[in-house]
Amino acid sequence: MELQSSLTLLSDNQPLLLEKRIRLLEAIEQHGSISKAAKAVPMSYKAAWEAIDSINNLSSKPVVERETGGKGGGGTVVTPYGKKLIEMFYLLKKQHQLFIDKLCENADFDSGDLGNLKRIAMQISARNQLQGRVLSLHTGEVSGRVVLELKSKERITANITKDAVENLGLREGMDAVAIFKSSSVLVAKEENLRLSAQNSLSGPIIQITTGEVNVEVIARIGQDETIAAVITKGACEELDLQVGNRVTMLVKSSSVMVGV
Amino acid sequence: MELQSSLTLLSDNQPLLLEKRIRLLEAIEQHGSISKAAKAVPMSYKAAWEAIDSINNLSSKPVVERETGGKGGGGTVVTPYGKKLIEMFYLLKKQHQLFIDKLCENADFDSGDLGNLKRIAMQISARNQLQGRVLSLHTGEVSGRVVLELKSKERITANITKDAVENLGLREGMDAVAIFKSSSVLVAKEENLRLSAQNSLSGPIIQITTGEVNVEVIARIGQDETIAAVITKGACEELDLQVGNRVTMLVKSSSVMVGV
DNA sequence: GATCGTTGTTTCTTTAAGTATATAACGCTA
DNA sequence: TAGCGTTATATACTTAAAGAAACAACGATC
Numbered sequence: 246m247e248l249q250s251s252l253t254l255l256s257d258n259q260p261l262l263l264e265k266r267i268r269l270l271e272a273i274e275q276h277g278s279i280s281k282a283a284k285a286v287p288m289s290y291k292a293a294w295e296a297i298d299s300i301n302n303l304s305s306k307p308v309v310e311r312e313t314g315g316k317g318g319g320g321t322v323v324t325p326y327g328k329k330l331i332e333m334f335y336l337l338k339k340q341h342q343l344f345i346d347k348l349c350e351n352a353d354f355d356s357g358d359l360g361n362l363k364r365i366a367m368q369i370s371a372r373n374q375l376q377g378r379v380l381s382l383h384t385g386e387v388s389g390r391v392v393l394e395l396k397s398k399e400r401i402t403a404n405i406t407k408d409a410v411e412n413l414g415l416r417e418g419m420d421a422v423a424i425f426k427s428s429s430v431l432v433a434k435e436e437n438l439r440l441s442a443q444n445s446l447s448g449p450i451i452q453i454t455t456g457e458v459n460v461e462v463i464a465r466i467g468q469d470e471t472i473a474a475v476i477t478k479g480a481c482e483e484l485d486l487q488v489g490n491r492v493t494m495l496v497k498s499s500s501v502m503v504g505v
Numbered sequence: 506m507e508l509q510s511s512l513t514l515l516s517d518n519q520p521l522l523l524e525k526r527i528r529l530l531e532a533i534e535q536h537g538s539i540s541k542a543a544k545a546v547p548m549s550y551k552a553a554w555e556a557i558d559s560i561n562n563l564s565s566k567p568v569v570e571r572e573t574g575g576k577g578g579g580g581t582v583v584t585p586y587g588k589k590l591i592e593m594f595y596l597l598k599k600q601h602q603l604f605i606d607k608l609c610e611n612a613d614f615d616s617g618d619l620g621n622l623k624r625i626a627m628q629i630s631a632r633n634q635l636q637g638r639v640l641s642l643h644t645g646e647v648s649g650r651v652v653l654e655l656k657s658k659e660r661i662t663a664n665i666t667k668d669a670v671e672n673l674g675l676r677e678g679m680d681a682v683a684i685f686k687s688s689s690v691l692v693a694k695e696e697n698l699r700l701s702a703q704n705s706l707s708g709p710i711i712q713i714t715t716g717e718v719n720v721e722v723i724a725r726i727g728q729d730e731t732i733a734a735v736i737t738k739g740a741c742e743e744l745d746l747q748v749g750n751r752v753t754m755l756v757k758s759s760s761v762m763v764g765v
Numbered sequence: 766g767a768t769c770g771t772t773g774t775t776t777c778t779t780t781a782a783g784t785a786t787a788t789a790a791c792g793c794t795a
Numbered sequence: 796t797a798g799c800g801t802t803a804t805a806t807a808c809t810t811a812a813a814g815a816a817a818c819a820a821c822g823a824t825c
Contacts, residue, residue: 247515250601254614255507278801289784294803305615311802314791318800336619337608341510344604344626348597354514355565359596363634365626366604368611369684369764370669374623386716387735406687406721406735409630424629427666428759456646461666475647475666499688500760504629538771549814554773571772574821578770 248349252341254334256303262334266296270331273297273309274323282321297321304330350414372427372473374504375401375466379419384410391415391503393423397467401444403501413505422504429500430474432462433493434484444496446472450488453481464492508609512601514594516563522594526556530591533557533569534583542581557581564590610674632687632733634764635661635726639679644670651675651763653683657727661704663761673765682764689760690734692722693753694744704756706732710748713741724752 254262265286272282283293300308308327312319323331347365377393380400384390389410391403401423415421433445451471452463460481462474472494486492514522525548532542543553560568568587572579583591607625637653640660644650649670651663661683675681693705711731712723720741722734732754746752 246521247518248597249513249515249520250510253509255509258507260509261506280801290802291785291804292783298803312792313802315793315801317793319791319793319802320800321802330614333612333614333618337508337612340608340619340625341604343624344601347626347628348600352593352597354590354593358593359600363628364603364682364764365600365628366607367627367682367764368607368623368625368673369629370663370665370673370762372666372669385718387714387719387721388716403630404688405630406632406733407716408721409632413628413630422624422627426759426762428664454647456648456667458645459647461647461668473666473668499686502630502686504624504627540771550772551774551815552813558773572822573772575771575823577823579772579821579823580770581772 246349246352246354248345248352250341250345252334252338254337256305259299259303261300261303262330266300267331267334269293269296270300270308270323270327273321274328274331277322278320279311369424370426371424371502373423373425373430375423375470375472377401377421377423379415379417379421382410382415382417390498391421393421393503395423395467395470397470399446399466401446401496401501402498403503404499405501405503409503413503415503415505419505424502424504425496425500427461427473427475429496430472430476431495432464432474432476432480432484432486433495434486434490435493440495444498444501445493446496447491447493448472450486450490450492453486453488455481460486462486462492464494466494506609506612506614508605508612510601510605512594512598514597516565519559519563521560521563522590526560527591527594529553529556530560530568530583530587533581534588534591537582538580539571629684630686631684631762633683633685633690635683635730635732637661637681637683639675639677639681642670642675642677650758651681653681653763655683655727655730657730659706659726661706661756661761662758663763664759665761665763669763673763675763675765679765684762684764685756685760687721687733687735689756690732690736691755692724692734692736692740692744692746693755694746694750695753700755704758704761705753706756707751707753708732710746710750710752713746713748715741720746722746722752724754726754 253260269286272285276282279293280290283290306326307324309321309323311321375395377395380392380394382391384407389405389407393401446466448464448466450464454461459475460478463471465471513520529546532545536542539553540550543550566586567584569581569583571581635655637655640652640654642651644667649665649667653661706726708724708726710724714721719735720738723731725731
């Protein structure tokens, strides 16, 4: 039993973009004309022309520019907006497929329920969501310990319950996300301090936002990952934190959740 | 700009269940025969019969039972398995629609990126995910305070960053989920103790799982909601917790995340 | 045994969608 | 001005799917 689902982008309740049209647009991008693209896909010129016409009519901004006559008889090119749209569609499609896979995993068609599935389609408030790979996995009777390796090779340990490990279907080597609230992050200026069983990630401060009582400090870890911490104004002043300072972000492993 | 997506359940790479077939099955459930159902949907008898035949052939267990001849000329009934399948499909469809809505909300087609969307299709390890409604909402320069009212009328306060409030698009009255780790829940036996700014939820213990060092305590809050707490074995013994005991679960509002 | 309303099957018709083809218009090039 | 390859448009053809209608088989019921 599997689930299948196609994604269609509508404008004005009319289909604007779908799998086949994306392929056509890409062929146009590649060949520079509708007629050649139609042969490449393959589809009839009429179908291709109608698709393109429909796309351009429905879209607020032109997706392709068509020229009749001229050098080489004319031609058709995809506008920058069109290229963006194609890219966008792929992103959406990827997210969608991810969701469908998850949905299918969780659905047990024989028993007839969605099992442990609570909600898949949910965004959570936690600022810190770091993508990684499960490096090691230990479970006791109640607790479990998961170590993730981030793209930046940094490691993050999460203490979660054994039930959670099972529900998420965690396995060594699989992709997962480390999640924790910015309020459970401590900021230290000493780089080489070591505390028991804590996750410590170092990097330069790239932004400081000051509020009435709290201050949000954002530091870059590795290439393009950031960690946000919310600390009290007093603590921030005491440490004399400035943008550019190198700091260490500390997170208790019991504050870290895991997402898949 | 909107997104549209249909959901199809496949078996053996053949379409087994889709929107139209579900409607047909429901009409059969209601009218007791293929011919009447076909009229009700509406579709031709042939199409209806072929759909039903295909469904029954593809499914491992029979979805409908057909009888030719007999009282009233025969008839067709949906099996209990078939009914389960229909129910299942609705659940999947609901989750799917929820996802599509979220995807659409986050996609900005003019700017051409997925904005703040990190990952929508994610399950998280947190055991405690309580559905509620946003009762009140206050944001400062950095921090924000969200009060959720659960179905059981209990209230849960979450301290999250202002950015998170904005990213999630939180508004008073909208549905949201309070999320917190079971390890950030404290268990108390006194019902009427009051601690500063803490969330306290009371109910009877329905399950205790003992491990090497930790104990998982699950209490029922309201009708069908539960809260899981992981505490040390020592603490559990000291409180002499037993299944059936009425306890209060305490959660710091800074440990609570919000999901939408 | 006749009746009834259904399932199961066949055949023909209709319809929609796509394909193929032909051709005008176009604007640069030589 | 003729040639080129394209867009743009119309027309005819092909094919696949859906629908309509007709009818045999069936088995309880009267």
